[in-house]
Every structure is written in structure tokens, then in C-alpha cells.
Amino acid sequence: MVQAVQPITSADKTFIQLRRDIVEGEIPASSKLSEVELSTKYEVSRAVIREAINRLESCRLVERKPNVGARVVSLTPQGLKELYQVRESLEGMAARLAAVNMSEEEIDDLRALLDTHFKNVKEAENYYQEAGDLDFHYRIILGSKNAQLMSILFDGIYHLIRMYRVQLGMAGPRITTAFDEHRNIVNAIANRDPELAEMLMRRHIQYSGNVHQENLTKNSAKSIS
Amino acid sequence: MVQAVQPITSADKTFIQLRRDIVEGEIPASSKLSEVELSTKYEVSRAVIREAINRLESCRLVERKPNVGARVVSLTPQGLKELYQVRESLEGMAARLAAVNMSEEEIDDLRALLDTHFKNVKEAENYYQEAGDLDFHYRIILGSKNAQLMSILFDGIYHLIRMYRVQLGMAGPRITTAFDEHRNIVNAIANRDPELAEMLMRRHIQYSGNVHQENLTKNSAKSIS
DNA sequence: TGCAGCCAAATTGTCGACAAAATAGCATTT
DNA sequence: AAATGCTATTTTGTCGACAATTTGGCTGCA
Numbered sequence: 001m002v003q004a005v006q007p008i009t010s011a012d013k014t015f016i017q018l019r020r021d022i023v024e025g026e027i028p029a030s031s032k033l034s035e036v037e038l039s040t041k042y043e044v045s046r047a048v049i050r051e052a053i054n055r056l057e058s059c060r061l062v063e064r065k066p067n068v069g070a071r072v073v074s075l076t077p078q079g080l081k082e083l084y085q086v087r088e089s090l091e092g093m094a095a096r097l098a099a100v101n102m103s104e105e106e107i108d109d110l111r112a113l114l115d116t117h118f119k120n121v122k123e124a125e126n127y128y129q130e131a132g133d134l135d136f137h138y139r140i141i142l143g144s145k146n147a148q149l150m151s152i153l154f155d156g157i158y159h160l161i162r163m164y165r166v167q168l169g170m171a172g173p174r175i176t177t178a179f180d181e182h183r184n185i186v187n188a189i190a191n192r193d194p195e196l197a198e199m200l201m202r203r204h205i206q207y208s209g210n211v212h213q214e215n216l217t218k219n220s221a222k223s224i225s
Numbered sequence: 226m227v228q229a230v231q232p233i234t235s236a237d238k239t240f241i242q243l244r245r246d247i248v249e250g251e252i253p254a255s256s257k258l259s260e261v262e263l264s265t266k267y268e269v270s271r272a273v274i275r276e277a278i279n280r281l282e283s284c285r286l287v288e289r290k291p292n293v294g295a296r297v298v299s300l301t302p303q304g305l306k307e308l309y310q311v312r313e314s315l316e317g318m319a320a321r322l323a324a325v326n327m328s329e330e331e332i333d334d335l336r337a338l339l340d341t342h343f344k345n346v347k348e349a350e351n352y353y354q355e356a357g358d359l360d361f362h363y364r365i366i367l368g369s370k371n372a373q374l375m376s377i378l379f380d381g382i383y384h385l386i387r388m389y390r391v392q393l394g395m396a397g398p399r400i401t402t403a404f405d406e407h408r409n410i411v412n413a414i415a416n417r418d419p420e421l422a423e424m425l426m427r428r429h430i431q432y433s434g435n436v437h438q439e440n441l442t443k444n445s446a447k448s449i450s
Numbered sequence: 451t452g453c454a455g456c457c458a459a460a461t462t463g464t465c466g467a468c469a470a471a472a473t474a475g476c477a478t479t480t
Numbered sequence: 481a482a483a484t485g486c487t488a489t490t491t492t493g494t495c496g497a498c499a500a501t502t503t504g505g506c507t508g509c510a
Contacts, residue, residue, distance in 0.1 A: 086315070
């Protein structure tokens with residue numbers, strides 16, 4: 001028996017499209033979201049747009065004021081810092097839980113993934129870089145087997161962080177060092193060492209967060225001058 | 226000049242009312258939420274109900290399937306466990322950040338609060354217990370000065386945890402020991418010791434989580450027999 | 451009896467219209 | 481000229497109706 005694909009409503013599609021446009025910067029940060037304007041642009045009724053905006057609000061990608069309207073959130077160094085703090089905490093916990101809950105098979109797959117990425121990265125320096133990093137974190141979060149954790153990270157934090165990365169052009173170098181960090185984390189998980197796995201993951205995210213912070217202040221200084 | 230109160234829309238009120246009814250169990254767990262039924266019950270249009278349900282979904286209090294409808298989430302031991310794992314992680318981080326970001330005045334206030342609660346608890350054993358505990362955690366999360374953290378905890382996790390507590394009747398005793406734990410956490414924050422504050426907070430939540438877990442399994446065993 | 455397909459009822463998804471509120475511009479006053 | 485108050489316009493909030501989809505039950509057939 002084939003699993004029937006879940007039907008996607010118009011509101012779903014509009015939400016996903018809108019989210020994409022906001023994250024990728026086609027709808028710029030801090031800009032106002034007019035319901036009528038968007039409903040003509042995306043060719044759906046205002047009700048659909050309203051539902052999409054509501055969902056975007058609960059992702060914290062837009063902010064709404066009653067009777068006034070919705071704006072895309074504005075990007076601030078403070079905001080990015082806060083995001084990374086939450087991410088560090090949650091993914092640290094994810095690594096801790098993964099060290100307990102991941103199956104041996106999942107761990108083997110994760111190792112294989114790392115090898116593949118390593119080869120690809122050596123060949124085409126930074127093409128696979130972001131995708132590889134994402135894959136890695138994605139699997140560990142899945143490995144935590146904690147639905148709340150997954151929901152908060154995948155539906156919320158990750159889109160926000162990506163928004164910062166795309167719009168402030170923060171392609172962290174750090175390729176080879178990040179790779180060693182990834183490998184150490186997998187080893188900790190394979191050794192069923194939750195404390196170490198958490199600690200390594202938290203450090204790993206702290207480092208990448210710091211890099212982004214620096215890029216951000218550098219870039220905003222540039223754009224001011 | 227007086228700060229104007231933010232206008233509250235019908236959808237806001239309905240959302241808050243619905244959330245209350247779900248958390249307090251007046252709308253039982255796992256029950257279906259019919260839009261027409263609710264719109265007659267709360268005397269608002271279906272559009273308002275839909276918006277409220279959408280927001281409840283992003284709080285993870287209800288689950289929706291396209292073209293089928295929304296159900297209140299079901300309460301499972303696994304679900305409670307996952308919630309406490311996330312809570313431990315996030316509030317641990319909150320305590321860590323509070324140790325850095327809370328002002329001296331806020332710390333003094335927190336100390337005063339603890340004293341007040343201690344007296345009240347001694348007088349009327351468990352009346353102030355829950356409110357006191359809530360107050361304490363609330364202030365530390367505020368003290369983190371991290372908007373993401375606050376939003377995830379206040380808007381999401383806390384209502385869900387309360388739902389479990391109310392509906393599965395988990396009034397943890399643990400009054401005096403919890404008090405000592407609270408005091409130690411405040412001391413760590415006052416000493417500007419982030420690592421210790423985080424560790425103590427995480428333990429504190431682990432303990433209370435364990436108590437609730439036990440109550441839960443006990444109660445569900447009871448209700449089965 | 452069991453099962454497949456179909457039909458009817460109920461439920462959700464979408465839409466356009468109206469009501470209420472906020473905003474912007476203009477006139478008036480000091 | 482600046483500030484205040486009013487009015488017109490725009491924008492959001494709410495509603496009821498229609499369309500699309502699912503669900504439950506019925507009929508007919510093997």
C-alpha cells in the first residue's frame with residue numbers, strides 16, 4: 001500500500017512561498033506586508049494571505065500589530081546572537097539525546113555521510129559546504145527522537161538563521177575545522193557519551209556563531225561607511 | 226503620557242479563551258475541534274475560530290490535518306518527557322544568560338520574592354507553591370534578556386506543561402527541597418557564575434520532571450486498573 | 451458474508467463584501 | 481509656523497456564502 005501524499009492547500013503553498021521570499025530576501029527585512037498587495041501578487045484571496053502571515057508570525061519571521069499590520073522582522077546583531085544562544089542550547093540537547101537514542105544504523109549512515117561530504121568538499125571546495133553542514137545537523141536533530149526539539153528547530157530557528165545568513169552574506173569558511181568538529185561529535189555519539197556529545201556540539205555552534213557575528217559587524221560597518 | 230493599552234481583537238480573545246479551555250481540560254485532550262461547533266459555542270465567525278486554531282497549532286496544543294480538521298494533542302508519557310528535555314535545555318540556558326544579563330536590582334527583587342514565598346509557604350503549605358515556582362522561573366527567563374527564549378517558553382512550552390500538570394493532577398510536593406534549589410540558583414546568578422547557574426537549573430528541572438514522570442505512570446496505572 | 455464502488459451528508463478551504471480601525475492629508479487656530 | 485482637530489482614504493478585522501474534499505453509509509456484486 002502506497003502512502004498517500006498529504007494534500008497541500010493553497011494556504012500551505014502560499015505560506016511556503018512567502019517564507020522562501022522572506023528568507024531569501026526577495027521581500028526585504030523590515031518591510032511591511034500589505035494583505036491586499038500580497039493577495040494580488042500571489043493571486044489568492046486575502047484569507048489565504050492572512051493565514052500565511054499568521055503562520056509566519058509564529059515562526060517569528062514577521063511581527064504583527066493588531067489593526068496595523070505585519071512587518072518582516074528586522075535583522076540586528078543582537079537578534080542573531082539570541083538565535084545562536086537558543087540554537088546552541090537546543091542542538092546541544094539534541095546531540096545529548098542522539099547519543100542515547102540514535103540507532104547503530106543511523107550512526108553508520110551519519111558516518112558515511114561525513115565521508116561523502118569530505119570527498120566532495122575536497123573536490124569542489126565550497127559547493128557542498130552548506131548543504132553538508134545542514135545535513136549533518138539535520139540528522140542529529142532527527143536522532144534526538146524528540147518531536148518538540150525538531151519542531152522548534154526545523155520550523156522556527158533554522159529559517160530565521162538562514163535568513164540572517166543569506167541576507168548578510170555570511171558564508172563561513174571554517175570548512176576543514178568544522179569537519180573535524182563534526183567527526184568528533186559523531187564519535188561521541190557512537191561512544192554513547194551524551195555529555196561529551198552535547199559539549200562538543202555546543203562548542204561547534206559557538207564557534208560558527210562567533211564567525212557569523214564577526215562577519216555581521218564587519219559587513220554592517222562596511223555598509224555604513 | 227499614559228501607555229495606551231494594545232487593542233485586543235476578537236480572534237485574540239477567542240485564542241486565549243480556547244487555549245485556557247484546552248489547558249484546563251474543559252476541552253479534553255485528543256478531542257476533535259469542529260469549526261462550526263466552536264463558532265456557535267464562542268459566538269464568533271468561523272474565520273475567527275480558524276485563526277485561533279491556527280495559533281493553537283503553532284503552540285503545539287492542537288494538531289491539524291489539511292481537509293480533515295484539528296484535534297487537541299494527546300497526552301503521553303513520552304510527550305511529557307520530551308517537553309521536560311526541551312525545558313531543561315532552554316531554562317538551563319536562561320539561567321546561564323541571567324547570570325550575565327540580570328541587573329543587580331533584578332537579582333535583589335528575585336531574592337525578595339524567594340523570601341516572601343518562603344514565608345507564605347510555611348503558613349499555607351501549598352497554596353502559593355505553584356504560583357511561587359512559576360514566578361521564580363518566569364523572572365529568570367526574563368532575566369536572560371533573550372526574546373527567542375522567552376517566546377518559545379512562555380508562548381509554547383509552558384502552556385503545554387501546564388496542560389499535563391492540570392490534567393494529570395501532578396502537584397509535586399518537593400516544597401522545601403525545591404526552595405533550597407531555588408536559593409542556590411539565585412546565589413549562582415548573584416555570583417555571576419553562568420556555568421553553575423545553568424547546571425543547577427538543569428538539575429532542578431530534571432528532578433521536578435522525574436517526580437512528574439512517576440506521578441504520571443502511577444496515575445495512568447491507576448486509571449487503567 | 452465480505453468487499454468494492456458510489457452517493458449523500460458533513461466538514462474544511464476559499465472567496466468577496468462589509469464593518470471597524472488606523473493613517474495621512476488638509477483646514478483651522480493660536 | 482507649529483500644533484491641533486477633522487475628514488477622507490486606506491488597511492485590517494469579521495462575517496456569511498460557496499467550492500472542494502473527506503467521511504460514513506448504502507447498494508450491488510462476487
